[in-house]
Amino acid sequence: ASRSPDSKNNTIIKIKTAGKEISIGDGNCTIIAGPCSVESQEQYLEIALILKEMGVDILRGGAFKPRSSPYSFAGLGTEGLKILAEARELTGLPVVSEVMDPRDLDQVAAHCDLIQIGSRNMQNFSLLKEAGRVDKPVLLKRGLAATIEEWLLACEYIMDAGNEKVILCERGIRTFEPLTRNTVDIGAVALVKELSHLPVIVDPSHATGRRSLVAPVARAAMAAGADGLMIEVHQHPEEALSDGEQSLTPEQFAALTERIRAMV
Numbered sequence: 001a002s003r004s005p006d007s008k009n010n011t012i013i014k015i016k017t018a019g020k021e022i023s024i025g026d027g028n029c030t031i032i033a034g035p036c037s038v039e040s041q042e043q044y045l046e047i048a049l050i051l052k053e054m055g056v057d058i059l060r061g062g063a064f065k066p067r068s069s070p071y072s073f074a075g076l077g078t079e080g081l082k083i084l085a086e087a088r089e090l091t092g093l094p095v096v097s098e099v100m101d102p103r104d105l106d107q108v109a110a111h112c113d114l115i116q117i118g119s120r121n122m123q124n125f126s127l128l129k130e131a132g133r134v135d136k137p138v139l140l141k142r143g144l145a146a147t148i149e150e151w152l153l154a155c156e157y158i159m160d161a162g163n164e165k166v167i168l169c170e171r172g173i174r175t176f177e178p179l180t181r182n183t184v185d186i187g188a189v190a191l192v193k194e195l196s197h198l199p200v201i202v203d204p205s206h207a208t209g210r211r212s213l214v215a216p217v218a219r220a221a222m223a224a225g226a227d228g229l230m231i232e233v234h235q236h237p238e239e240a241l242s243d244g245e246q247s248l249t250p251e252q253f254a255a256l257t258e259r260i261r262a263m264v
């Protein structure tokens with residue numbers, strides 16, 4: 001994952017679907033957006049079409065959800081993946097979803113264009129090694145309490161196993177401060193861009209846990225050199241089955257993307 005000394009070359013990761021080819025790490029801002037979870041076919045296809053109209057590059061949606069409580073909604077599983085594939089067909093946009101268990105990797109890879117490994121699994125070494133054998137780019141989120149070095153070494157597990165297409169995602173780390181849910185490590189974004197040739201994006205939604213903080217942190221991320229953003233958007237955040245408090249409405253999201261596009 002390291003940049004060779006004096007090299008300014010960055011790895012650009014390309015994702016091609018029937019409707020679109022996108023390049024992550026090419027100096028633009030790649031915008032990944034969607035609800036925390038795929039909740040139903042009706043909910044997901046509706047928000048997917050709204051987001052396509054707004055110029056989103058990649059759609060997100062969790063089918064296998066890591067939840068702190070075993071009693072919380074944990075996603076639709078395989079049915080959720082099928083809905084994501086339908087949204088991809090309908091919009092022509094690539095889709096990303098999380099895999100938590102190596103046994104689900106093949107089905108996630110079959111339905112999605114980008115495979116997400118979440119914070120809680122950043123050091124699940126068996127999952128990392130399996131993801132290294134898949135021919136799809138991987139979005140590796142920073143662990144809840146991972147140092148930058150541990151994060152880059154986790155990335156190297158995937159690369160060493162044969163998959164060099166890794167995108168890093170800063171999503172905040174645990175500190176003593178609960179009011180901002182996680183503490184966004186903006187310095188890490190600038191540093192990882194220095195240390196590594198790989199694209200780095202920021203998830204201001206999980207990083208802050210609060211709708212009002214998503215836009216300012218998104219702008220800070222771009223100012224620090226991020227290659228893109230992952231943002232949770234829901235048509236009715238107050239009814240969302242997960243992470244409603246940090247989800248933007250489509251209107252709020254449109255206002256944010258307008259300001260972000262003006263920055264790059």
Ligand code: PEP
Pocket residue numbers: 036062066098117118119120141171203206
């Ligand atoms: C997510 O993006 O759906 C998610 C659960 O994020 P994190 O792994 O960063 O908590």
Ligand code: MN
Pocket residue numbers: 036037206232242243
């Ligand atoms: Mn979420």
